Amino acid sequence: MHDNQTLYDIAVIGGGINGAGIAADAAGRGLSVFLCEKDDLASHTSSASSKLIHGGLRYLEHKEFRLVREALAEREVLLAKAPHIIRPMRFIMPHQPHLRPAWLIRTGLFFYDHLGKREKLAGSNHVIFRPEDSPLKDEIIRGFEYSDCAVDDARLVVLNAMQARELSAQVVTRTRCLSARREAGIWLIELENAQGAYQIQAKALVNAAGPWVAQFIQQALQLKAPYGIRLIQGSHLIVPKLYEGDKAYIMQNDDQRIVFAIPYLSRYTLIGTTDKEYLGDPDQVEITQEEVMYLLDVCNDHFKTQLTAADILSTFSGVRPLCDDESDNPAAVTRDYTLALSRQPEGEAPLLSVFGGKLTTYRKLAEAALAHLQAFFPEMAKPWTAKSLLPGAENWTSVEDLAAQAMQKVSGVPQALAERWAHAYGARLWSFLNQASSVHELGFNFGHGLYAQEVDYLVEYEWAVSSEDILKRRTKLYLQFTDPEIQVLDEYLVGLHERRLQKDVA
Structure with missing residues (x-):
């Protein structure tokens, strides 16, 4: 590994879900792959999610039909790939007539049921709440129920990295990419870990650095980023179990955003997320008092059990690196991904940069990334990940x-x-x-x-x-x-x- 003459087909920078997914897909197509992560796998955005594999019901309001269709179909694909870390979950949306009319929610759920292929997951239905057995406030008397999935997000990343390694990829953590430059048609990549600096070579470079994607282009590569990136902070609270049962709640708010209350690790409830522009260092993101109060207020507007800051057992925050679409509303910034391929100057070794993306669609993003690189590796095998099992799913029963x-x-x-x-x-x-x-x-x-x-x-x-x-x-x-x-x-x-x-x- 420390041989300066080591030449890989693809070097991937970033050990979040997109980097690990691309590395696994590429290795399975017969390419030699190197993946490096500056910290631990999934130590930033990919472990700070709401722990969901979901179609993105609220994205329908922003007309993100392609993204929702792809995400809905991926729920079933991922459920089959990793049934040990992904499980179906029913979501209840209490109806608040002053926020969204019932006809609009029914229409959205009709699309949600039919936009993507659905075999394992149950469809949506209308529900009536009885005050004597509902955790919701007595004035909330009806709502809607639909299906999505819960996931152990960090383990999803680790399993993809394991799969990549088992397909002969070289995966290293706590290894920073200091710089990379093109020379004689290949990338010369300078790396540093606790033992010191070393160099590898690669025919193609994939920048999956997440929140650092634009910074990596500008600082490590000394190039101009083709797109801007907007960092949107999302924060979560963990409190003692708020209600009995295994269903999640999706709560509407006056600002048109939604907040989830999700059963977590059998004894807790996970509450989140927020949408707040973030301008600081992605390594230093922390929940703000404003976000704490926002999440508590939304919960307290819905549930009989009233929470205070004293009930909070833990919090976590991350930044979602979204491609800048110049939206004024952080909640409306597209969750879709953009892949930028550069060969400048013409004929030079390719650079593929990943802007945006979401946990649910990581596998499709990886397929799209490999499609962009197909011309440089004509011997590359066909897409294969849709039917493959992630480590641990072998001979699965329950x-x-x-x-x-x-x-x-x-x-x-x-x-x-x-x-x-x-x-x-x-x-x-x-x-x-x-x-x-x-x-x-x-x-x-x-x-x-x-x-x-x-x-x-x-x-x-x-x-x-x-x-x-x-x-x-x-x-x-x-x-x-x-x-x-x-x-x-x-x-x-x-x-x-x-x-x-x-x-x-x-």
Whole structure:
């Protein structure tokens, strides 16, 4: 990897969902691929989403019919590709007559049911709320219900990166691209990690740097960006479970925006998101007091249980890098993606830059990216990802079946832990359970069912380095871990990395 003469077909900059998706697609078509991420996989926009695979019901109001049609169809494709981390979810929209008339919502849901292919997901229907069993305020007496999907967003990125690696791609994290320049028809790319700087070469360069896409062109490449980028901040709250049941709520607001309340990790409710122009450093984005009050107010306008800032267990914020369409309203800026291909000067090595995009349509974006590069790699195989399974979905039956198998094989495993493993890893959970027949054989328990063998697996096979990588993006256990427990995990990881370095040197 550190050989300056290493020549790849494609080098991808950025380890979010678009970069990982493009890397996996390209590797599966027989191309040699290099992917680098300056931090951890999915450590920015791709792990700060509302955790949904959805068609984008509200995008219909902005006439984004192509995007909605593509997203609706992708729900079913992704559900088949990764049923362990993606699951169907019913969404309830309480009707507020002064915001949107019932006929308009019914029309939108009719399009939502029929614009895209729908086989597994149920259609929409009208619902009546009974005050005695509804979590909504008594004056909200009816609404509408429809289907979308929930997803573990960070794991979706990791699984695509794993698939890329299993197809011979080179995937490196905590590796920054310092610069790149064209020379003799190829890209010379300067990289830097904790061990120092090195160079690779590539026939094509894909800029999937997300919020940094324009900055990367201007600073690392010393070129002019073909499009502007608008950073739209989206923030979320996590509170104790607000209501019973497994359905999500989509709440309308006076500003024509919507806010979700989504069941999260069985014991919490996730509330979001906001739409706010962001002008700062994407590495430093944090929720504002204005956003906190906005989300609390929308929730309190709908639910009987009234929330205050004291109920907030955690928050997270990210910036969506949207292609600048000069809209005055951040909520109306297109969520569609734009791909910019440059060969300037004429005949030089191609640069493909990704502007915008959304989690749900990452696979179609990757296909479109490879279509743009087809002319440079005529030997490239045909599109293949629509029917392929992501790691862990092999021989899939259900989370319940897999959890039952784990409990049968490894004595002493609680059902909740077995289900967490099944949801997160699917069939790959056997990779770290190995030959263990008892929970006591899984090594040290760091707390809350996180055992040493799982930690070792995440470091060895999923690029985890820090406790944050493991707790926030790989397992979602960060909401349960205390500071002393995190410190113990950090100390273990330091020792583990030292042992791995010694092994590499030997």
